[in-house]
Amino acid sequence: MVHFLHAGHTPRNIVPPDAQKDALGCCVVQEEASPYTLVNICLNVLIANLEKLCSERPDGTLCLPEHWSFPQEVADRFLRVMTWQGKLTDRTASIFRGNQMKLKLVNIQKAKISTAAFIKAFCRHKLIELNATAVHADLPVPDIISGLCSNRWIQQNLQCLLLDSTSIPQNSRLLFFSQLTGLRVLSVFNVCFHTEDLANVSQLPRLESLDISNTLVTDISALLTCKDRLKSLTMHYLKCLAMTKPQILAVIRELKCLLHLDVSDHRELKSDLAFHLLQQKDILPNVVSLDISGGNCITDEAVELFIRQRPAMQFVGLLATDAGSSDFFTTKQGLRVAGGASMSQISEALSRYRDRSCFMKEALHRLFTETFSMEVTMPAILKLVAIGMRNHPLDLQVQFTASACALNLTRQGLAKGMPVRLLSEVTCLLFKALKNFPHYQQLQKNCLLSLTNSRILVDVPFDRFDAAKFVMSWLCKRENPKMQTMAVSVTCILALQLSPEQTAQLEELFMAVKELLAIVKQKTTENLDDVTFLFTLKALWNLTDGSPAACKHFIENQGLQIFIQVLETFSESAIQSKVLGLLNNIAEVRELSSKLVTEDVLKHINSLLCSREMEVSYFAAGIIAHLTSDRQLWISRDFQRRTLLRDLHATIQNWPSSSCKMTALVTYRSFKTFFPLLGNFSQPEVQLWALWAMYHVCSKNPSKYCKMLVEEEGLQLLCDIQEHSEATPKAQQIAASILDDFRMHFMNYQRPTLCQMPF
Numbered sequence: 001m002v003h004f005l006h007a008g009h010t011p012r013n014i015v016p017p018d019a020q021k022d023a024l025g026c027c028v029v030q031e032e033a034s035p036y037t038l039v040n041i042c043l044n045v046l047i048a049n050l051e052k053l054c055s056e057r058p059d060g061t062l063c064l065p066e067h068w069s070f071p072q073e074v075a076d077r078f079l080r081v082m083t084w085q086g087k088l089t090d091r092t093a094s095i096f097r098g099n100q101m102k103l104k105l106v107n108i109q110k111a112k113i114s115t116a117a118f119i120k121a122f123c124r125h126k127l128i129e130l131n132a133t134a135v136h137a138d139l140p141v142p143d144i145i146s147g148l149c150s151n152r153w154i155q156q157n158l159q160c161l162l163l164d165s166t167s168i169p170q171n172s173r174l175l176f177f178s179q180l181t182g183l184r185v186l187s188v189f190n191v192c193f194h195t196e197d198l199a200n201v202s203q204l205p206r207l208e209s210l211d212i213s214n215t216l217v218t219d220i221s222a223l224l225t226c227k228d229r230l231k232s233l234t235m236h237y238l239k240c241l242a243m244t245k246p247q248i249l250a251v252i253r254e255l256k257c258l259l260h261l262d263v264s265d266h267r268e269l270k271s272d273l274a275f276h277l278l279q280q281k282d283i284l285p286n287v288v289s290l291d292i293s294g295g296n297c298i299t300d301e302a303v304e305l306f307i308r309q310r311p312a313m314q315f316v317g318l319l320a321t322d323a324g325s326s327d328f329f330t331t332k333q334g335l336r337v338a339g340g341a342s343m344s345q346i347s348e349a350l351s352r353y354r355d356r357s358c359f360m361k362e363a364l365h366r367l368f369t370e371t372f373s374m375e376v377t378m379p380a381i382l383k384l385v386a387i388g389m390r391n392h393p394l395d396l397q398v399q400f401t402a403s404a405c406a407l408n409l410t411r412q413g414l415a416k417g418m419p420v421r422l423l424s425e426v427t428c429l430l431f432k433a434l435k436n437f438p439h440y441q442q443l444q445k446n447c448l449l450s451l452t453n454s455r456i457l458v459d460v461p462f463d464r465f466d467a468a469k470f471v472m473s474w475l476c477k478r479e480n481p482k483m484q485t486m487a488v489s490v491t492c493i494l495a496l497q498l499s500p501e502q503t504a505q506l507e508e509l510f511m512a513v514k515e516l517l518a519i520v521k522q523k524t525t526e527n528l529d530d531v532t533f534l535f536t537l538k539a540l541w542n543l544t545d546g547s548p549a550a551c552k553h554f555i556e557n558q559g560l561q562i563f564i565q566v567l568e569t570f571s572e573s574a575i576q577s578k579v580l581g582l583l584n585n586i587a588e589v590r591e592l593s594s595k596l597v598t599e600d601v602l603k604h605i606n607s608l609l610c611s612r613e614m615e616v617s618y619f620a621a622g623i624i625a626h627l628t629s630d631r632q633l634w635i636s637r638d639f640q641r642r643t644l645l646r647d648l649h650a651t652i653q654n655w656p657s658s659s660c661k662m663t664a665l666v667t668y669r670s671f672k673t674f675f676p677l678l679g680n681f682s683q684p685e686v687q688l689w690a691l692w693a694m695y696h697v698c699s700k701n702p703s704k705y706c707k708m709l710v711e712e713e714g715l716q717l718l719c720d721i722q723e724h725s726e727a728t729p730k731a732q733q734i735a736a737s738i739l740d741d742f743r744m745h746f747m748n749y750q751r752p753t754l755c756q757m758p759f
Contacts, residue, residue: 032383032419039074043081050092061094061117068100075101083111090117097121105129112136115143123147129160137167141175141191149179160185164211164355168192177201187211189234189355195219202226210234213262218242220251227254234262236291236356239269245276253283262291266358267320270296274321278302281309291317293338293349293359300326307332319349320362340366343381350384357395360388364401371408377417382409382426389429396440399433403446406430415455423455427462434470445483448474451490458493465502468494472508476515481532488516488535495542500669504549513553516540521562524569537566537578544585546669551586555595567604573613580608580619587626588673596623597633606644609651615662617651618693624648625689626673629680649685652692666697671705671714678717681726691721691734698738702745709742 036044046053054062070078079096082088088111096103103125108118110133118139122130132144141163148154148161158180164187168175175197177186184206188197193215201207202225209232212220218240223230233255235241241248252261261284265271274295277283279302284290287310292298298321307313307328317338318324324339338352339345346367353359364385371381385405392398406426415423430447437443451457451467471494475487491512495503503509516536523533540559544550554560563579570576583605587593596602609620624644627633634641677690694714698705709715721727721735 032379032422039077040081043074043078046078047082047085047087050087050095054095057094061091061097064095064098064100066098066100070101072102072104075103076105076107079103080107083107083109086110088113090114093117093121095121096125101125103127107131108135109133110135112138114138115140115147118144119147119150123151123154125151127151127154127158130158131160131162132166133162134165139166140172141166141168141188142172145176145180149176155179155181157182159183159206162187163191164189166191174200178203181205183207185209187234188215189213189236190215192216195222198222199225205229208232209260213237214239216240220248223251224254228257230255231257232260233258234260234291236262236264237266237269237358245273248273249276249280249283252277253280256285258284258287260289261287262317263295264291264293264317264359265295267294267296267362269294272296274298275302278306284310286312288312289315291315291338291352293317293319293321293353295321298323300324300328304328307335317349317352318345319353319359343370346370347381347384350381350388354384354387354391357392357398360392361395361397361401364388364398364405367405368401368408371405374408374411374414377414378409379418379422382406382418383422385409386422386426386429389426389433393432393436396437396443399437400440400443400446403430403433403443403450407446407449410450410453410456415453418455420460423460424462426450427456427460431463431466431470444470444474448483448486448490452486457490464494464497465505468498468502468506469508472506472512476508476511478515484519485532485535488519488532488539491516491539492535492542495539496545496667500546500548503543503547509543509550510553513540513543513550513559514557516543517554517557517559517562520566524562524566527569529570529572529575534574534578537575537582541578541582541585544582546585548589548591551589551592554582554586555592560595560601564600564604567608573611573616576608576611577613577615577619580605580616580623584619584622584626587623590630593627593630594633596627597637602640602644606647609647614655615666617655618662618666621648621651621689622693625677625686629677629683629686645683645685648689652685652688655692662696666693666700668697668705668708671708671712675712675714675717678714678721681724684728684731687721687731688728688734691731691738695734695738695741698741702741706742706745709738715739715742 050062054064057063078101079088082092088108090113093113094117095101097120103122104127106122106125106127106129108122109131113136115138127148130148132139144163144166148158159182161180161183168191175193177183177197178200181204183204186201186207186209189211190213193212195218198212198217198220199222201210202222204226206229207226208229210230211234213234213236215238217238219242220235223233263273263277265273271294274292275297277292278298290313298318300323303316303318303323304326307316314334315336315338319339321339324337324341324345329335329337329345330342336348337345338349340349340362346363349359349363350367353363367381367385385402388398389402410418410423427450430450433443434447448471451471468491471487471490475484475491478484506512516539519532519536520540523529523536540554544554563582566575566579583596583601587596605620605623608616609624611617611620625648628641628645628648631641671694674690674694677686680686694705698709718735718739722732722739
């Protein structure tokens with residue numbers, strides 16, 4: 001038997017959809033900053049493993065184990081999460097057929113399921129709410145209504161039905177909503193809903209809230225049928241309305257029970273309905289919410305007078321109008337305004353109009369201006385921007401303006417105060433926008449600028465592989481120098497975050513290495529060691545770290561010759577250490593290491609071995625250790641090999657303690673390239689360098705490298721050195737020090753019993 005904790009669910013009153021969204025808004029930031037709930041974690045695991053946990057019916061659909069049981073609140077949430085993740089299909093929807101689930105609040109928004117699957121999975125339940133917004137055309141409105149009406153309980157008790165942007169076949173006749181006698185809330189925004197359908201709906205005995213925005217209704221006179229019970233009416237952008245202004249106002253005047261009225265419109269249409277509405281004194285006596293956004297000729301004075309005559313008003317929508325800047329709107333207690341005159345008005349607009357692209361564009365434009373020099377962290381606003389991006393993925397203007405707003409809200413230190421989960425969502429939405437609009441350059445610039453934020457680049461989860469592909473493609477475009485520097489700096493970090501396997505899979509890798517080398521060559525020729533030059537050297541170093549493919553591209557693009565030129569041109573240790581760090585990466589690749597055994601390369605490495613700068617000497621020693629460990633490279637140069645080994649040994653003997661500080665941070669993805677050197681007892685100089693290097697990083701970052709020693713089975717090699725008769729005392733001493741540090745770290749952080757020690 002599977003048991004779940006009940007998710008604390010309080011039955012909600014059925015209210016207009018916008019009000020439901022608003023009620024959720026205040027909690028959104030707290031949720032983003034909090035850990036995922038145990039219920040959500042369990043549901044995510046279940047959904048990820050659904051195929052494994054379910055059996056298969058003869059028709060190919062899935063079936064949960066019969067002995068499982070879900071509380072109703074958890075079943076509703078399970079379905080909602082499946083829908084959100086895009087996992088609801090004909091095959092998976094079938095798990096709601098059995099008795100394991102009892103659903104009440106069904107959300108199948110944007111799902112791709114057939115009529116048959118919908119009826120079998122959901123229409124047997126005792127539903128009180130169905131959100132079928134923007135479901136796939138395979139499930140049209142007539143079939144949804146027919147399926148719901150096949151259950152007598154649903155006919156009498158379904159209270160809320162949301163069908164926004166749902167399809168209706170061209171040959172469909174009247175939509176028979178009248179059978180759903182329990183319906184209190186109906187939304188058919190952006191649906192082929194006609195005047196005849198409105199007449200049918202108006203007869204519903206309990207109807208309280210109706211949204212007929214952007215429908216084909218030409219006459220709203222049928223609303224008089226439900227004038228004594230209709231409390232909320234939304235008719236945004238009724239483009240086909242054929243009534244005169246006096247006729248429309250005459251109907252509205254009779255709707256005396258209305259608490260909420262929305263007659264907002266697209267600004268470009270210059271509708272003056274709201275202007276005439278505001279002049280009426282004997283209209284909407286009980287209204288508490290009026291939306292006239294986008295209306296023409298709206299003034300502060302007219303709106304203020306209207307509200308003063310109705311003191312119970314709590315909301316007014318004024319976005320894309322000439323009203324909203326009066327002090328009245330900030331001093332009137334309890335009044336919320338969706339507009340563009342202040343941050344609070346913009347926030348309200350973003351929340352109210354998240355599903356209306358025309359107003360989302362306007363609100364985002366106002367937000368961009370308002371946040372251009374923002375110095376306060378505002379996660380709630382960033383969340384609203386993310387919602388706008390997610391709800392309008394194919395609207396270029398929304399995506400572009402939202403990306404600019406996201407930049408303003410996360411610039412410099414502002415990102416530090418943002419929840420990581422929220423930053424992750426915004427970053428992923430930016431990359432989704434890039435895929436939808438791959439040729440819109442300014443959007444690409446905004447995405448690149450966001451990645452230069454260290455908080456996002458280092459701490460925030462997102463697809464690094466996709467990011468690397470994008471940044472490398474941008475790098476090869478040879479944009480202006482400032483953008484080029486940003487692309488190189490981002491490449492530096494991303495290169496370290498990709499696995500060697502991912503780096504090898506990058507189609508853009510060859511061109512990126514070629515372009516980076518071109519930058520190095522140009523800067524060297526100009527004798528210009530600016531920030532772009534330093535970033536480029538670091539990017540090449542990081543790209544070749546643990547990546548034979550990148551090392552090969554480096555060699556094929558005359559990288560060695562270019563880097564020799566760098567060493568001959570610049571004497572700064574910061575440059576030398578980066579050059580030698582990259583050559584270390586090549587020396588670790590056996591197939592390519594022979595390319596380094598040339599007079600030019602060895603001359604420079606040997607001279608830098610004696611550098612006073614510790615990190616320069618260290619990296620030069622590493623190259624020599626790797627090259628000399630392979631005797632095959634020195635068949636005709638044995639004297640030179642022995643000379644290098646002698647110099648290597650003398651240099652290491654002169655180094656300070658392995659725990660010393662180096663200017664350049666030394667890090668390793670893996671110790672595996674050290675293991676052949678550790679086992680090389682015939683060349684103790686090589687072994688000594690490997691031990692010194694391992695001890696250095698283990699003492700600096702024991703939590704990372706002690707764990708690496710265990711995972712890569714390097715501890716036994718250290719123990720072998722301690723016990724081997726041919727090991728030098730110095731090698732044994734350093735091996736013992738590493739093991740002692742490991743034991744200390746293991747005891748402090750793991751606190752195992754002695755028998756649990758891995759050696």
